[in-house]
Amino acid sequence: MHFTGSSLSPCFDFPTSCRLSSSVSICILQGNKTSVLSGVNQSVMGTGHSKNEERRTMVFLRKGPKLPAWEDALLAGREPKSLLKRGLRYVSLSLIMKGMTSTPDFLWGLHEVQKLNLSRNQLVVIPPSLGKLDRLVVLNLGGNCLKCLPKEIGLLRNLKVLFVNMNCLKEVPAELSLCRKLEVLSLSHNCISQLPLSFTDLTSLRKLNLSNNRFVQIPLCIFALRSLDFLHLGSNKLENIAESIQYLVNLQIFIVENNNIRSLPRSLCYISTLELLNADYNAIQTLPDDLYLLRRLRRIAWNPMDKGLHIAHNPLSRPLPEVVEGGLDVLFNYLRDKKEHN
Numbered sequence: 001m002h003f004t005g006s007s008l009s010p011c012f013d014f015p016t017s018c019r020l021s022s023s024v025s026i027c028i029l030q031g032n033k034t035s036v037l038s039g040v041n042q043s044v045m046g047t048g049h050s051k052n053e054e055r056r057t058m059v060f061l062r063k064g065p066k067l068p069a070w071e072d073a074l075l076a077g078r079e080p081k082s083l084l085k086r087g088l089r090y091v092s093l094s095l096i097m098k099g100m101t102s103t104p105d106f107l108w109g110l111h112e113v114q115k116l117n118l119s120r121n122q123l124v125v126i127p128p129s130l131g132k133l134d135r136l137v138v139l140n141l142g143g144n145c146l147k148c149l150p151k152e153i154g155l156l157r158n159l160k161v162l163f164v165n166m167n168c169l170k171e172v173p174a175e176l177s178l179c180r181k182l183e184v185l186s187l188s189h190n191c192i193s194q195l196p197l198s199f200t201d202l203t204s205l206r207k208l209n210l211s212n213n214r215f216v217q218i219p220l221c222i223f224a225l226r227s228l229d230f231l232h233l234g235s236n237k238l239e240n241i242a243e244s245i246q247y248l249v250n251l252q253i254f255i256v257e258n259n260n261i262r263s264l265p266r267s268l269c270y271i272s273t274l275e276l277l278n279a280d281y282n283a284i285q286t287l288p289d290d291l292y293l294l295r296r297l298r299r300i301a302w303n304p305m306d307k308g309l310h311i312a313h314n315p316l317s318r319p320l321p322e323v324v325e326g327g328l329d330v331l332f333n334y335l336r337d338k339k340e341h342n
Contacts, residue, residue, distance in 0.1 A: 074098060080106040090114040090137060097121065108132050119143045119163065131155035142166050142186070154178035165189050165209065177201040188212050188232070200224040211235050211255070223247045234258050234278070243267040252296075257281050257310065269293045276301070278310035285317045289339035292332035300328050 074083070074095070085092050092115035093107075100121040108129035116136060120143040131152030138161040146167040153159075154175030161184040162176075169190040176182075177198035185202075186209040193214040199221040207230040208222070215236040222231070223244040229252045238259040245254075246267035253276040254268075261282040268277075269290035277297060294309075301308030309328060316324065323334045 074104070075106075080104075080110060081112075084110065084113060087115075091135075093117070095121070096140075103127065111135065114138070114158075116140070126150055128152040134158065137161065139163070149173050149176070151175040157181065160184065162186070172196060174198045180204060183207065185209070195219040195221055197221050203227060206230065208232070218242060218245070220244075226250065229253065229273075231255070241265050241268065246270050249273065252276070253307075254278070257304075264288055264291070266290055272296065276307040276310075278304070279314070280304075280310045281313045284311070284314040287311070287316075287320065287331075287335065289335050289342070292336050297328060300324060300331070 083093055085094075091112045093110065093113045094117040095104075095107075096117050097120045100118070100123060103118070103123065103126065108127075109132075111132065112135065113133055114135050115138040116133065117138075117140040119140045123141070123144040123146060126141065126146060126149060128150045129152075130150055131154075134155055134157065136156050136159055139156070139159060140161075140163040142163040142165040144167055146164065146169060148169065149164065149172065151173045152175070153173060154177070156179055158181060159179045160181050162179070162182060163186045165186045166189040169187065169192055172187065172192060172195060174196035177196060178201075180201060181204055182202055183204050184207045185205060188209045189212040191214055192210070193216065197220070199219070202225060204227060205225050206227050208225070208228060209230075209232040211232045211234040213236055215233065215238060217238060218233065218241065222228070223242070224247070226247065227250060228248050229250050231248065231251060231253070232255045234255045234257040236259055238256060238261055240261060241256065241264065243265045244267075245251075245265060248254075248271060250273055251271050252273050254271075254274060255276070255278040257278045257280040259282055261279065261284060263284060263286060264279065266288045268274075269288055270293065272293065273296065274294050275296045275298075277294065278301075291309075297307075297309045299306070299308040301310050302312065304310070309331075311324060319334075320331075323331050
């Protein structure tokens with residue numbers, strides 16, 4: 001997803017550690033004697049030696065604390081608020097691909113920012129100061145090296161979109177469930193095996209991506225998220241889909257490709273809103289007879305981006321492989337006839 005939109009924030013105190021001005025002092029080394037002169041343009045006076053005596057004088061500039069190279073280049077002498085951009089709806093700040101290993105201190109003073117993109121850096125930690133940006137609506141932390149999220153993320157009560165994909169997370173803080181306005185959440189490509197039960201409070205969540213993690217079963221809290229219309233659980237270690245999947249009555253896209261699933265539950269057939277069901281690359285041998293009830297599945301799909309039924313690369317029992325080759329109508333007619341004769 002793209003992050004656009006911006007606005008200027010009011011003035012704020014620039015953190016002392018990040019100020020660009022630096023004190024300068026001149027050290028004059030003469031023999032074994034060292035004197036420090038404050039300021040500039042001070043002349044070097046004689047010390048009683050012969051005017052013709054050669055004196056070696058070395059002048060060094062000593063500067064105050066410097067910004068990291070990437071941060072200095074980022075600001076280039078400007079105030080941090082100048083990095084903000086004004087859009088039609090949101091105040092935004094993009095620090096994508098800046099080579100950052102830590103977040104700049106000035107960031108937490110930009111209280112106006114609503115869309116923040118810190119993706120594709122080398123961040124290891126997001127500090128608790130994140131909670132200060134309580135106007136955030138969109139936050140992208142994808143493509144970093146994060147092992148955890150601060151519990152203060154729960155203070156972002158206006159957050160609607162959160163990307164933490166492609167990191168090193170093993171768990172998700174329960175406090176994230178306090179972000180009740182959250183609508184889109186991507187936790188893909190991490191090392192997560194479970195979710196907090198408190199996630200049941202994320203009743204506004206519509207799109208959830210948990211692909212490429214370590215889930216052995218679908219977390220129970222997910223079945224309480226009745227607003228979900230997109231659920232991606234591909235490339236995990238799932239062995240089954242619980243019958244409780246039927247409670248996701250608004251689900252339109254359901255992806256469970258590349259798992260170890262052996263069968264599809266009958267209750268899945270009662271989610272009449274399904275337009276894309278991707279169960280490619282599993283261990284499925286049979287299909288539920290009621291699958292024909294999923295009338296919004298328009299075709300047998302082979303392209304991952306296409307809507308329809310994806311059932312390729314499964315050890316289907318005969319005659320299912322031949323039936324599937326005939327297309328979705330042929331498959332549905334076969335399953336309907338099979339049910340009527342049982």
